[in-house]
Structure formats: structure tokens, C-alpha cells
Amino acid sequence: MPKWDKFLSKESSLLKTSEIRDLLKLTEGKNVISFAGGLPDPTTFPAEDIKNITDYVLDNYSSRALQYSATSGIPELRKELVNLSSQRGISNISENNIFVTVGSQEALFMLFNIMVDPKDNIFVETPSYLAALNILRARNPSFHGIPLTEYGPDLDSLENQLKKLASEGKKVKLTYIIPTAQNPGGTTLSLEGRKRLLELASKYDFMIVEDDAYGFLVFDGDSPAPIKALDKEGRVIYTGTFSKILAPGLRLGWIVADEEIIQEVELFKQNVDLHTPSFTQFIAAEAIKRNVIQNNLPRIRELYRKKRDVMLHAMEQYFPKEASWSKPVGGMFVFAWLPQKIDTVKMLSTALNRGVAYVPGSSFYYDYSGRNTMRINFSFPTEEQINNGIKTLGQLVKDEM
Amino acid sequence: MPKWDKFLSKESSLLKTSEIRDLLKLTEGKNVISFAGGLPDPTTFPAEDIKNITDYVLDNYSSRALQYSATSGIPELRKELVNLSSQRGISNISENNIFVTVGSQEALFMLFNIMVDPKDNIFVETPSYLAALNILRARNPSFHGIPLTEYGPDLDSLENQLKKLASEGKKVKLTYIIPTAQNPGGTTLSLEGRKRLLELASKYDFMIVEDDAYGFLVFDGDSPAPIKALDKEGRVIYTGTFSKILAPGLRLGWIVADEEIIQEVELFKQNVDLHTPSFTQFIAAEAIKRNVIQNNLPRIRELYRKKRDVMLHAMEQYFPKEASWSKPVGGMFVFAWLPQKIDTVKMLSTALNRGVAYVPGSSFYYDYSGRNTMRINFSFPTEEQINNGIKTLGQLVKDEM
Incomplete structure (x- = not known):
């Protein structure tokens, strides 16, 4: 085909493919515990x-x-x-x-x-x-x-x-x-x-x-x-x-x-x-x-409250005390601040190798700062996956320190 | 609310509401035979x-x-x-x-x-x-x-x-x-x-x-x-x-x-x-x-072929011989060229008053030329509506001449 770039509009050059997205895409279908997505638990769907x-x-x-x-x-x-x-x-x-x-x-x-x-x-x-x-x-x-x-x-x-x-x-x-x-x-x-x-x-x-x-x-x-x-x-x-x-x-x-x-x-x-x-x-x-x-909401809230508690409990247990994290009253995510020396973008490939995925927090900063932060999802993984995944992730953070 | 215009982007100023669309919107739900839309015949839906x-x-x-x-x-x-x-x-x-x-x-x-x-x-x-x-x-x-x-x-x-x-x-x-x-x-x-x-x-x-x-x-x-x-x-x-x-x-x-x-x-x-x-x-x-x-297509084609034929036949019968129009081999529309002196944009409100809608052809020209043209749809109206509507429309064009 003809060289495609010259047919692109100026605006489209502002759309950048994300290395992180590409990296996470590679894990699809593989045996990785994913805290990276923002997916609801499919058991909540009133099929x-x-x-x-x-x-x-x-x-x-x-x-x-x-x-x-x-x-x-x-x-x-x-x-x-x-x-x-x-x-x-x-x-x-x-x-x-x-x-x-x-x-x-x-x-x-x-x-x-x-x-x-x-x-x-x-x-x-x-x-x-x-x-x-x-x-x-x-x-x-x-x-x-x-x-x-x-x-x-x-x-x-x-x-x-x-x-x-x-x-x-x-x-x-x-x-x-x-x-x-x-x-x-x-x-x-x-x-x-x-x-x-x-x-x-x-x-x-x-x-x-x-x-x-x-x-x-x-x-x-x-x-x-x-x-x-x-x-x-x-x-x-x-x-x-x-x-x-x-x-x-x-x-x-x-x-x-x-x-x-x-x-x-x-x-x-x-x-x-x-x-x-x-x-x-x-x-x-x-x-x-x-x-x-309306009738389904209490069940969804209860399920996510429980999963959040499992995650927070696991983080208390496995994350280093130098880290801090949100105690969300709702939603699907915990956000964690790790010691400044840890770069969660760089750490991601190691995490994926160990079988755990998360989203590096810098993606959530307009200026891509917050390199020591990460977002972890608790709505989609099972309680067992949350426990095992947080254990792996906590150990990884300790190793990086 | 605050004056809204000042919060608009420059691009949004390029989006213009169309008088024609507004005019046609007024006829919704009214007793008007509409050749204006591009709707399939709902009997073709394999519900x-x-x-x-x-x-x-x-x-x-x-x-x-x-x-x-x-x-x-x-x-x-x-x-x-x-x-x-x-x-x-x-x-x-x-x-x-x-x-x-x-x-x-x-x-x-x-x-x-x-x-x-x-x-x-x-x-x-x-x-x-x-x-x-x-x-x-x-x-x-x-x-x-x-x-x-x-x-x-x-x-x-x-x-x-x-x-x-x-x-x-x-x-x-x-x-x-x-x-x-x-x-x-x-x-x-x-x-x-x-x-x-x-x-x-x-x-x-x-x-x-x-x-x-x-x-x-x-x-x-x-x-x-x-x-x-x-x-x-x-x-x-x-x-x-x-x-x-x-x-x-x-x-x-x-x-x-x-x-x-x-x-x-x-x-x-x-x-x-x-x-x-x-x-x-x-x-x-x-x-x-x-x-x-694939199994539904022959039925759709046959239905639309018949409706097209009804429309073309009615146009032969009721449209002035100074007009010409497409003989489409497919699709949903006939396009008509009327004598130059007729302005289909201006004619639309009269048509609506007489109970027939169409889209003035100028909307289909990037420079809004083609003021003497119109697009008429045959897929949605019934055969009876096509006959009656084309009769009304043909008479209107003759009156305008």
C-alpha cells in the first residue's frame, strides 16, 4: 500500500498507541491474574x-x-x-x-x-x-x-x-x-x-x-x-x-x-x-x-465490598509498610502509592512474567507523573485470584525495594 | 445558565443545524406521506x-x-x-x-x-x-x-x-x-x-x-x-x-x-x-x-424492486415531462431533476402543507447547488402511499411551473 502516514490528519498524530496497552494486550488469554482491567464481575449481569x-x-x-x-x-x-x-x-x-x-x-x-x-x-x-x-x-x-x-x-x-x-x-x-x-x-x-x-x-x-x-x-x-x-x-x-x-x-x-x-x-x-x-x-x-x-444493585455492592475487603486485607498482609493505598468506599479500584524509587512502568514486565497485571499509575496523570503509583482492580478477579495476585505483587514490590 | 456559546470549541461552530431537518422534524407523527427518510421497510426485519x-x-x-x-x-x-x-x-x-x-x-x-x-x-x-x-x-x-x-x-x-x-x-x-x-x-x-x-x-x-x-x-x-x-x-x-x-x-x-x-x-x-x-x-x-x-436478501430486493417500479410508474404518470429522474438499479431512492426555475428548498413547506415530504436535493451537494433537485425514498412508504404521494408531488411541481 502507499505510505500511509501522509494521508493522516494532524489530529490523528495526537493519538498515540500506548506501550502499556500493547504490553497488557500480550497477556490476553495467558495465565495472568489481571488487576489491570476495569471489567465488572460477569456474575453480576442479569442475563x-x-x-x-x-x-x-x-x-x-x-x-x-x-x-x-x-x-x-x-x-x-x-x-x-x-x-x-x-x-x-x-x-x-x-x-x-x-x-x-x-x-x-x-x-x-x-x-x-x-x-x-x-x-x-x-x-x-x-x-x-x-x-x-x-x-x-x-x-x-x-x-x-x-x-x-x-x-x-x-x-x-x-x-x-x-x-x-x-x-x-x-x-x-x-x-x-x-x-x-x-x-x-x-x-x-x-x-x-x-x-x-x-x-x-x-x-x-x-x-x-x-x-x-x-x-x-x-x-x-x-x-x-x-x-x-x-x-x-x-x-x-x-x-x-x-x-x-x-x-x-x-x-x-x-x-x-x-x-x-x-x-x-x-x-x-x-x-x-x-x-x-x-x-x-x-x-x-x-x-x-x-x-x-435497582434490585440488582444491593447484590453488586455486596459482592464488590467483599472483594475490596479481600484486596485491602491482602495488601495489609503482603504489601511493604512503606507503601500506602486508597480505601475506596465504592467503585472497582484500589490505587497504591509505592516508595518513590519504584517505577511501576518499568516494573510491569517483571510483574507480567510473574503472572500479575496492573495499570501503572502514570497513565492516570495528564503529565504522566505518578511513576510510583499503580491501579489495581478488584471487581473482576475472584477472591482467590485477588489473594494470590496481591501476594505476588507485594513480594515483587519488596524485591524492587 | 451561563451564556453557552463561549464554552464551545471552534470546530463545533462548523456544525450547523439544518433548517430542512428542523422542518422535516415538525412533520413527525403528523399525517404526512414521507419520502424524506432513508428507512428500510420494517416488514423486512427478521424479528x-x-x-x-x-x-x-x-x-x-x-x-x-x-x-x-x-x-x-x-x-x-x-x-x-x-x-x-x-x-x-x-x-x-x-x-x-x-x-x-x-x-x-x-x-x-x-x-x-x-x-x-x-x-x-x-x-x-x-x-x-x-x-x-x-x-x-x-x-x-x-x-x-x-x-x-x-x-x-x-x-x-x-x-x-x-x-x-x-x-x-x-x-x-x-x-x-x-x-x-x-x-x-x-x-x-x-x-x-x-x-x-x-x-x-x-x-x-x-x-x-x-x-x-x-x-x-x-x-x-x-x-x-x-x-x-x-x-x-x-x-x-x-x-x-x-x-x-x-x-x-x-x-x-x-x-x-x-x-x-x-x-x-x-x-x-x-x-x-x-x-x-x-x-x-x-x-x-x-x-x-x-x-x-443471505436468505432474507431476495425478499428485500423483490419488495424494493416492486416499490421502485410503483414509484417510477407513478412518476411517469404524474410528473411533468420537463422533469427527469434516475431509474435506480438498487438502493432506496429516486433522484429527480426538475425544471431550473423550481427551487425544491422553497417548495418544501408547500409540499408539507399538502401532506408530502421529500429531501431537497441541494443537501446532497457539497456546495448546496442542485436547488432544482429532490431525493424521494421508496423503501419505507407503502405502495398506496407512493402512488398518492407522487400524485400530490407531481401536481405540486406542475403548479410551481
Whole structure:
């Protein structure tokens, strides 16, 4: 074929293949205990309920479920998402504030594309969600970090940086934040913190993109209402996902936002893929309507709480006392800080040789710092794998020290 | 909410809401005979087969069908798409040349994003597919048109323009073409034409994006093999869709291309939506494997052939003799050229008032010319609606003259 590079757009040169991803790909199908993914435990999938629902949908709605549908989502699902949102404390919205997407990944992709220009000032937590950072990197913005503390993002640091930027005459476009059971940090921002962040957004006039992927997956204590629930100015754009509460293989997510924003997303989505699959939307709408999701949640939370406890217990037992790690109240991950001299990127190939995979933490930092950190997943591996894998990993870290 | 405009990216300003779309949206649910859409006849959906398949998939593969899966598509579907491609004459490819997308729309969105920069020289047929043009418009390229004749794109015109551009030292990046049962033109490029286009691509060193949406939907004579089947240099990137041969509500399409290109698309897709829904992919793979698609095709072709004939017959009867129109050998549309004095954009509101909808042809021209043309769909309306609607439309055109 002709030399391909010359046919690429400038933007595509910002998309880089990740050595880490390539390395992890090599382990697929091999006998490796993987803490690297972000996969739900497949025993949480309500397959029988979904089968009943697909039969019902195809018996009653096949001419619509198999046909093209509206770009913003089918009315039935948007209506049910208004209900589901109210269970997260978001009220005073209508179907016109809801937009259905192919996973929350597509929601973030579209939002960052319609909002972020090169050199725009944006804030992200350090660390933050890898796949969201990758979308943002392709937009080539000016990144600013909000350090994560055990109580969530350090808002003092944010305010100082906002002041400094303002004094230099620089505008901030948006802050991307995962306030509840943060990925990868596992922290949750308090109600007071949420209010303060909103005040800062108002004062310094920026938008907040709130990723609530784990809002329904908090297993210790209450899950605070999303920032969107407190938003009176329309500054917050909220994203949710069915991947953690129903099934990721359906690839369904949603946006809650002011109508003007929804309209902009609609224009963009017409270009991306016309609309989200009608069939899977009918399934999700029925799953909410029949309380399949709500009835399944206690079981998922209990399963993950137990697995998290097994992981934390194993880490206490096997990890060196010089290391520290998050005690997540929800979600799927523990994040660990190892002694500074340890480079988790370099350590990965040894780990894979010993039969354990993790994601080096630097992937979760916009500037690829945090070389001494790692993210380890507890939702997918079995309890036995967690125990054995953490034992291997703890020994490896001790050896590296 | 804060004034939203200032939070928009520069690119999003290139996305324009279409007055025509807004106008057509108003007619939804109203008593209007719509020739405007591009919807398959829902009686062609093999709902019972799909129900059997979903039961089978959920009984046997639920832990994979409901789980995250590979960005390029599940292996089962990629394997079946190699088989399906060979039925279109594309051989010598492997699963590594196949990439599964959320409809062929997403395939085109990703390809044009990774290939087209602002001011790049690209060729499109005049007229060409509306939604593909909209993606391209958002990339802000330098458009060049290949006029459509009744035998497909005018390759003499293309060659002359290529010569001229070359003499000015200008490179061409790509040509987007729908060679079989073109949308909206209904024309099909001959085998000789396909060879000549490939030679031009090679000589002037540009890529071809071949949209084969209607390749399986040719009802008169043979469907020539796609250009991709003749491609020895890897210059052709082929896109296919399940929307016309199985069900659009599944939103499934695919790309056939050289591995280097597939890898680039994979990087981009990780940002867009991680992967195409696993569940619907399992359904499509089974539908190919069980010959559901292949067995259904003769029935679809026969149905659309009949509806096309009803439409052409009605046009002979009711349209003024000053008008001309395509005699499509396949696809879903007739394209009509009316006397120059008629402006189909202006005429649309009157048509809607009289109870008939169509898409003004100018939407299918990159430069919004072709104001005297219209696209009319025959796949979705019933035969009675086609007759009555064409009668109304013909009378309207006569009144306007």
C-alpha cells in the first residue's frame, strides 16, 4: 500500500498507541491474574432478566427496536433516565435534558470535542480517568492538575491556581471531575466540597463535566448527591453509564445537561453515528422500568465490598509498610502509592512474567507523573485470584525495594 | 445558565443545524406521506430470527455478550465479515482487515477525522450522501465535485480536475464514492469505470473511501464487485452496513482496509466509544452464520424492486415531462431533476402543507447547488402511499411551473 502516514490528519498524530496497552494486550488469554482491567464481575449481569426483556421487546416493539431512531435517544429510555436520575438526587429535569450515548465514553468524547480547543485551560484531577484524559490529550489543551487527597480533589490548590490564572488574564474552560468513588483514586468529595467547587465554577466562570460512573456503586455509607443535583446555573454537565449497573456489553451511557448543550451534542452525534442502537435502548428502558437494575444493585455492592475487603486485607498482609493505598468506599479500584524509587512502568514486565497485571499509575496523570503509583482492580478477579495476585505483587514490590 | 456559546470549541461552530431537518422534524407523527427518510421497510426485519438468536446468545455467551470487548470488534463477527465480504467479491483479506463500527456512519466519521485536515483537497460526487458530506464539512476541507452522470461519476471530469490540481502543485487526499446504487443518484459505476478510478488514484496518489451501503441491495442485473475487490495497492478503504440488510436499530457497520489503517482507526475508536456493543455484534455474527441475512436478501430486493417500479410508474404518470429522474438499479431512492426555475428548498413547506415530504436535493451537494433537485425514498412508504404521494408531488411541481 502507499505510505500511509501522509494521508493522516494532524489530529490523528495526537493519538498515540500506548506501550502499556500493547504490553497488557500480550497477556490476553495467558495465565495472568489481571488487576489491570476495569471489567465488572460477569456474575453480576442479569442475563435471565435481559433474556426475558429481549423477548418482550422483540414481541412488542420489533418494528421500532430494529429501526432507526432519534439521535437523542428513544423517548422510553429518556423518560426512565429521568426517573433513574431522581434516584441519584437529580430532580427538576425533563426528557429534554437527557441524551443517550454509546457508553459514557462517547458522552465524554462528544462533550470534550464540542467544548475544548487547543490551548484551552482545563482542570483535571491528578490522578484521573485514563480514557477521559486520552480524549482530552487529543484536543491538545493546556492541562492543570487538582491533586487528589484522601478527601477528594484539593480545592485549596484549585482555588489558588484559579486566582493565579485570573491574575494573568487567563480564562478556564472546564473542570473534569469524578466526585464519587473516583477512578482511580477511590475518593469521594464531601457535600461541602461539592458546594465549594460549584461556587468556584460560578466565580471563575467555568463549566464542570461530572463523571458519575460509580455513583450507584458506593458500598460504604451514603453516596452523596452528584454536583449536578446542586447546580442552579446549568454549569454542570453530568454523565452516567449502564456499564457498571447493568452490562457494559450494551454500551449505553447518558448525559444530563441544559437543553442548549443537549442540542449541541445532538448536532455532533448526527455526525458520529446518527444515534445509539435502538434495540439496546429498549432493553435498558425496560430494565429500569422493571426495577432489574435497582434490585440488582444491593447484590453488586455486596459482592464488590467483599472483594475490596479481600484486596485491602491482602495488601495489609503482603504489601511493604512503606507503601500506602486508597480505601475506596465504592467503585472497582484500589490505587497504591509505592516508595518513590519504584517505577511501576518499568516494573510491569517483571510483574507480567510473574503472572500479575496492573495499570501503572502514570497513565492516570495528564503529565504522566505518578511513576510510583499503580491501579489495581478488584471487581473482576475472584477472591482467590485477588489473594494470590496481591501476594505476588507485594513480594515483587519488596524485591524492587 | 451561563451564556453557552463561549464554552464551545471552534470546530463545533462548523456544525450547523439544518433548517430542512428542523422542518422535516415538525412533520413527525403528523399525517404526512414521507419520502424524506432513508428507512428500510420494517416488514423486512427478521424479528423472529433475531429473537431466536438473542435467546441463543444469552443462553450460551452472556458473560461475553454483556461484557466489554475488543475495540476492533468481537472475533466471531470479524470472521463472519470476512465471509460476507467474499460474497461481495472481496477476497484475500483476514479478520485483521476488518473493523466493526456503530453503523457505517461511525466508520465514515472516524476515517474522515483521521484523514482530513482543513484545506485538504478531497473529491465527492455531486450529488453525494448527505450525512457523509456533513462529516466532511466539519473537517473544513477544500471540496471538489465529480458530476454524476447516469453511468456514475464522470471520470473525465475527475481526470481533468486532477490534472489541473497537479499542475498547480496541489495534492489530493481522498475521493469519497458510493459506486453501487449511489445515494442519492441511484447510479452504478461500471467495472471499467472502477478500474479507471483505481488507476487515477494510483497515478495521482490519493486514497478512495468506498461506501458500499447498497452493494447487497441491487435488484436489476448483477451488482458489480466493489472497487476494494480490485484494489492491489491498499488504496481503497471500504465501508459496509447492516442497516439495509438486517436491521438499522442494531447500528452495526464495518470497515475493510489494510492493517495499518485498521490500527489507526482502533486508536481513534478507543477515544470515541471504546468499542461497538458486544451484544449486537454477537447477534449479527449469528445472523451471518445462520444465513439469516443471505436468505432474507431476495425478499428485500423483490419488495424494493416492486416499490421502485410503483414509484417510477407513478412518476411517469404524474410528473411533468420537463422533469427527469434516475431509474435506480438498487438502493432506496429516486433522484429527480426538475425544471431550473423550481427551487425544491422553497417548495418544501408547500409540499408539507399538502401532506408530502421529500429531501431537497441541494443537501446532497457539497456546495448546496442542485436547488432544482429532490431525493424521494421508496423503501419505507407503502405502495398506496407512493402512488398518492407522487400524485400530490407531481401536481405540486406542475403548479410551481
